Amino acid sequence: MTVLIFLGSLLAAMALGIPIAYSLLLSGMALMVHLDMFDAQILAQNVVNGADSFPLLAVPFFMLAGEIMNVGGLSRRIVNLALALVGHKRGGLGFVAIVAACLLAALSGSAVADTAALASLLLPMMVAAGHDKARAGGLIASAGIIAPVIPPSIGFVVFGVAANVSISKLFLAGIVPGLLMGLSIALAWWWVAKKENIPPPPKASVAQRLTALKESTWALVLPVIVVAGLKLGVFTPTEAAVVAAVYALFVATLVYREMSLRQLREVFVSAAKTTAVIMFLVAAAMVSAWLITVADIPSKMISLLQPFMGNQTLLMIAIMALVMAVGTAMDMTPTILIMTPVLMPVIKAAGIDPVYFGVLFIINNAIGLITPPVGTVLNVVAGVGRMKMDEVTRGVLPFMAAQFAMMFLMVLFPWLVTGPAKWFAS
Numbered sequence: 001m002t003v004l005i006f007l008g009s010l011l012a013a014m015a016l017g018i019p020i021a022y023s024l025l026l027s028g029m030a031l032m033v034h035l036d037m038f039d040a041q042i043l044a045q046n047v048v049n050g051a052d053s054f055p056l057l058a059v060p061f062f063m064l065a066g067e068i069m070n071v072g073g074l075s076r077r078i079v080n081l082a083l084a085l086v087g088h089k090r091g092g093l094g095f096v097a098i099v100a101a102c103l104l105a106a107l108s109g110s111a112v113a114d115t116a117a118l119a120s121l122l123l124p125m126m127v128a129a130g131h132d133k134a135r136a137g138g139l140i141a142s143a144g145i146i147a148p149v150i151p152p153s154i155g156f157v158v159f160g161v162a163a164n165v166s167i168s169k170l171f172l173a174g175i176v177p178g179l180l181m182g183l184s185i186a187l188a189w190w191w192v193a194k195k196e197n198i199p200p201p202p203k204a205s206v207a208q209r210l211t212a213l214k215e216s217t218w219a220l221v222l223p224v225i226v227v228a229g230l231k232l233g234v235f236t237p238t239e240a241a242v243v244a245a246v247y248a249l250f251v252a253t254l255v256y257r258e259m260s261l262r263q264l265r266e267v268f269v270s271a272a273k274t275t276a277v278i279m280f281l282v283a284a285a286m287v288s289a290w291l292i293t294v295a296d297i298p299s300k301m302i303s304l305l306q307p308f309m310g311n312q313t314l315l316m317i318a319i320m321a322l323v324m325a326v327g328t329a330m331d332m333t334p335t336i337l338i339m340t341p342v343l344m345p346v347i348k349a350a351g352i353d354p355v356y357f358g359v360l361f362i363i364n365n366a367i368g369l370i371t372p373p374v375g376t377v378l379n380v381v382a383g384v385g386r387m388k389m390d391e392v393t394r395g396v397l398p399f400m401a402a403q404f405a406m407m408f409l410m411v412l413f414p415w416l417v418t419g420p421a422k423w424f425a426s
Helices: 001-017 019-035 040-051 057-072 072-084 091-107 111-128 133-144 153-165 167-173 175-194 208-229 237-255 261-294 297-304 312-327 333-351 355-369 376-385 389-412 413-424
Strands: none
Touching: 001 019, 019 040, 019 261, 019 333, 040 389, 057 072, 057 091, 057 153, 057 237, 057 261, 057 312, 057 376, 072 091, 072 208, 072 237, 072 261, 091 111, 091 175, 091 208, 111 376, 133 175, 133 261, 133 355, 133 376, 133 389, 153 167, 153 261, 153 355, 153 389, 167 175, 167 208, 167 237, 167 355, 175 297, 175 355, 175 389, 175 413, 208 237, 261 333, 261 376, 312 355, 312 389, 333 355, 355 376, 355 413, 376 389, 389 413
């Protein structure tokens, strides 16, 4: 009954069109009334305490870094480098999108920001070259969701706070799985592109490649600083976010000189608005998380999944299928905040590595950004490319299937995640 009241009130509020943050607060209030412990002061305290977290300071700074990179020319130079390296291959512009997405993911933890940059720069080029617009948009959308997996990742920050798992370990564990996601859509694009028979762009000369590398060097240094700093213990993930934002600001204003003071104000306002939405979601979700613990819902979930508890692989498959279903109806951040306090006790009871689960959980939620009907990243591509939502959905299907296949491959072979994670952590 407790689970029914919580989920029923949450889904009913969302069905009425109430924003997710307020829906979470309403479901929390309904649960408090059911438990006969309603107290507005407790509600307010949990909202305040939910946002009062030092690791969450990484979110506004990573958002700011991503905005600066797009406006300040760092993203464009990364795309130019990818174009010089792989643009001449058959279906080369598609491979450019994938390579650029992996590089941009190492600069910004935001799927929306990376996808917007890729769509605005590459989608017109791919259409002009003769590629199907819907398929090109689908590829760019599926490439953009690599951002929450390769560090720095806002998704890992939110999950790490909600699950009390080391964010640094999550960052380092996400590198190889993120690249494998890129590999999966590269294989899907190769299979799709060979049927189009479109002549590739001319091969860049050695001089052009060196020029592109030289111009992008300042941007490429940033992920090296972040990963090396985390691995060597020079700074925490929160401090890494500050370093990323300051470095991006320095490069955009003093090195590339593509950002004016007026643009800087707009960038700060945009990052602040996005951060406010995320932080309010986190604060509201912490009320539900506290009540979920008080109502002992995790033990009920453990009982529900008891038939799978003896086999970690089957349990992970069941959980991933559940997250896939939720991801079709909810955005990434609320899904993380709602499901993490419910699933983590199950994961710990089954003896599954929390870092390994966290990586797969974020991958699943990232793919949820391109699953209809919600599909936040699909909406971004549709908006930038001036396409209908169903067109982008049709174009993304083969790449979404490839990424889901890679995710379940990691479930079947955990060493694909745990092996590289141990190597990077050592």
